[in-house]
Amino acid sequence: MLKTDVLIIGSGIAGASAALQLAQDPKRRITIITRAPDPHESNTSYAQGGIISRGLDDSADLLVEDILAAGAGASLPEAAHILAEEGPLLLQKILIEHAGIEFDRSQSGQLEWGQEAAHSRRRILHVGDGTGAAISRGLIAVVRQKPNIEWFANATAVDLITYPHHSRNPLDTYEPIRCYGAYVFDRNKGAIHRTLASTTILATGGIGRIYRNTTNPPGARGDGLAMASRAGARIINAEYVQFHPTALAEPGAEGFLISEAVRGEGGILLTPGGQPFMEKYSPEWKDLAPRDVVARAIHTEMLENNYSYVLLDIASHMPADAIRQRFPNIYATCMKVGIDISHGPIPVVPAAHYFCGGAAVDEWGRTNIANLYAVGEVSATGLHGANRLASTSLLEGLVWGHRSAKHIEQRLDENPPSVPRGEDIPPWDESGLTDDRDPALIQGDMQTIQNIMWHYVGLVRSGDRLARAIRELRHLQNEIETFYRTTKLSDGLIGLRNAVEAALIVAQAAQHNRQSRGCHYRQDSVTVGDRLI
Numbered sequence: 001m002l003k004t005d006v007l008i009i010g011s012g013i014a015g016a017s018a019a020l021q022l023a024q025d026p027k028r029r030i031t032i033i034t035r036a037p038d039p040h041e042s043n044t045s046y047a048q049g050g051i052i053s054r055g056l057d058d059s060a061d062l063l064v065e066d067i068l069a070a071g072a073g074a075s076l077p078e079a080a081h082i083l084a085e086e087g088p089l090l091l092q093k094i095l096i097e098h099a100g101i102e103f104d105r106s107q108s109g110q111l112e113w114g115q116e117a118a119h120s121r122r123r124i125l126h127v128g129d130g131t132g133a134a135i136s137r138g139l140i141a142v143v144r145q146k147p148n149i150e151w152f153a154n155a156t157a158v159d160l161i162t163y164p165h166h167s168r169n170p171l172d173t174y175e176p177i178r179c180y181g182a183y184v185f186d187r188n189k190g191a192i193h194r195t196l197a198s199t200t201i202l203a204t205g206g207i208g209r210i211y212r213n214t215t216n217p218p219g220a221r222g223d224g225l226a227m228a229s230r231a232g233a234r235i236i237n238a239e240y241v242q243f244h245p246t247a248l249a250e251p252g253a254e255g256f257l258i259s260e261a262v263r264g265e266g267g268i269l270l271t272p273g274g275q276p277f278m279e280k281y282s283p284e285w286k287d288l289a290p291r292d293v294v295a296r297a298i299h300t301e302m303l304e305n306n307y308s309y310v311l312l313d314i315a316s317h318m319p320a321d322a323i324r325q326r327f328p329n330i331y332a333t334c335m336k337v338g339i340d341i342s343h344g345p346i347p348v349v350p351a352a353h354y355f356c357g358g359a360a361v362d363e364w365g366r367t368n369i370a371n372l373y374a375v376g377e378v379s380a381t382g383l384h385g386a387n388r389l390a391s392t393s394l395l396e397g398l399v400w401g402h403r404s405a406k407h408i409e410q411r412l413d414e415n416p417p418s419v420p421r422g423e424d425i426p427p428w429d430e431s432g433l434t435d436d437r438d439p440a441l442i443q444g445d446m447q448t449i450q451n452i453m454w455h456y457v458g459l460v461r462s463g464d465r466l467a468r469a470i471r472e473l474r475h476l477q478n479e480i481e482t483f484y485r486t487t488k489l490s491d492g493l494i495g496l497r498n499a500v501e502a503a504l505i506v507a508q509a510a511q512h513n514r515q516s517r518g519c520h521y522r523q524d525s526v527t528v529g530d531r532l533i
Helices: 013-022 060-070 077-098 131-143 170-174 223-231 260-264 291-305 320-326 328-336 393-414 439-456 463-486 491-512
Strands: 002-009 030-033 149-152 155-163 178-186 191-202 241-248 268-270 310-313 346-355 358-360 372-374
Touching (some): 002 013, 002 393, 013 030, 013 077, 013 131, 013 393, 030 191, 060 077, 077 393, 131 393, 155 191, 191 223, 191 393, 223 358, 223 372, 223 491, 241 260, 241 291, 291 310, 320 328, 372 393, 439 491, 463 491
Parallel strands (some): 002 191, 030 149, 191 372
Antiparallel strands (some): 155 178, 178 191, 241 346, 268 310, 310 346
8 A cells, every 4th residue: 555645647748847846845656557568658658739828920819719620619718718818838948958858940930920810829839749758758757766766667556546446435426526646456466555645637638449440559449537526527529529530541650640730730631542622521621620620621532532541641741851850750650651742642541539528627627626636638727629620639638637736735734635544445345256357358348349439330320320339338337337347457457447438438428419610520410590490
């Protein structure tokens, strides 16, 4: 059993920035757990395009306008203002000055500003096409210098420890829900430990690989969303799953993200026959339309014309040397599968990318569960609404990671919540578990979840498809829960249980919302005036 002041589950930009702020008090104990062997392995590391700052002809009000427009009327203005006003200052202070991130600069030494879809200004800072990886390396390097931060890799959170659920006192049933840490599976030793904390921060990323076609990394399964839901956290906007328009469609590199920045630098979408098509779907924005518009346009072109992919051409609009310099990671990955993006187009398809919903939080990252905060993609701050503006995710993680830490600092200094004694929290009980985990069953069930979600809860939805998805997912959840209750734990089994729960959360939210908005598109949506029938 471990006791700590603050438990942070996840090591991406949101969790690391929270830890960095909290560690300023050397008496404060902070524990970070990450399920991967390497703490650099997070959604943050896979973010290619860049991070929003404030461009030369830019302002906070202009960024707010773009965020609200991309969010299709469902973004919370207060959250947009927080990001636009605080974000650039925190980027300068934390990422550039403290973590030493060296964003790309021109030959004259000035910062290079990129532009991406639905942005009215060039305001995106980048490190080639590996911005997230550079940020992750810089932040983790400075976090590791803090002696009061303890790291545990290869550690998978199983469930949050909450009262009254895990309390031995029956009178706690009448008290509000409170979080006191998590049960953590030590993958090296195969044991489950109680990690008790006065405050817990979920920074686990989004819903991960619950779709067949996805840009999310292996190991992302919606763990935080499922744990929060089981604990009683309010989940909102779960129907809003953003599909990235352009993932590489080539055997050996399926799901590899072709950054939004490629279109931002002039890339044009073409049919396999070489004809541009975005103007008929978005005459104003064309290839720089919001992601949901572009993704559905590609989906429509593929369905109506029986294409297995479309093409993204940057070679005709940017010098070869500039392409290799601006997009070194994309260039190298495509070359490995025989595609030279500096001389020819890239075959692409849409793929599930970013989760715009999550555990509902306030402006400080607080959930409705006492002592539990959520930051980054697992949270729903209201910023993204029904559709995320490109390159807001890294900045949101930075801003709300920092804000949650500031709020926690104040609480711990003024009125620190008590932590239960170890004997008041029951240890994990594995008695009676006789079945050995079967990787084939886990892999097969995960593929079933991914196929159901792709076909029935994908880019284009309907009542019939969603009803079928929910029936099949509920049946599968019952089977998985039986498997879980009789089998010794493994990381794969924990992830499978979370994945089916996350999938059901998304499917049920999509069924409930019969109005198309943003990245939630229902072909059977019917409205009369402002009234849904």
